[in-house]
Amino acid sequence: xxxxxxxxxxxxxxxGYAAWTFADSVTPYVGISEARMAKSSVQVKGLLDKSAPAPxxxxxxxxxxxxxxxxxxxxxxxxKGTKPDQFDEAYHIVAIGKCEGENFKAEKLLIKxxxxxxxxx
Numbered sequence: 646x647x648x649x650x651x652x653x654x655x656x657x658x659x660x661g662y663a664a665w666t667f668a669d670s671v672t673p674y675v676g677i678s679e680a681r682m683a684k685s686s687v688q689v690k691g692l693l694d695k696s697a698p699a700p701x702x703x704x705x706x707x708x709x710x711x712x713x714x715x716x717x718x719x720x721x722x723x724x725k726g727t728k729p730d731q732f733d734e735a736y737h738i739v740a741i742g743k744c745e746g747e748n749f750k751a752e753k754l755l756i757k758x759x760x761x762x763x764x765x766x
Contacts, residue, residue: 672741673688676715677691677713680720685743687741689741691720693735694712697709697710697719700732707727708722708724711749721747721748722748725751729756737757
């Protein structure tokens with residue numbers, strides 16, 4: 646009987662820890678205005694803002710401006726790293742990180758390019 650209780654307690658502790666770890670690792674998609682207010686890491690999807698200065702490397706940071714496809718709102722992004730492959734062909738860019746001051750500090754960038762397998766219009 647004592648062994649069953651210990652096994653149940655350990656199982657519940659493991660399930661609780663796994664759920665807490667999973668919930669902590671989930672990063673929600675938000676718009677630019679929500680990203681500015683977020684306290685934790687979020688994902689922001691947008692287009693490269695063509696009206697802003699061209700993307701450039703500043704020390705260890707790759708700097709560019711993301712534009713919300715729906716609202717048109719813009720967000721300066723600083724990604725610690727070099728310009729990703731296929732950045733120039735990107736259709737959408739997803740920046741994962743959080744705002745620090747006026748800039749969005751991206752930990753990761755996901756580049757979404759038009760598929761070469763899609764039918765041409």
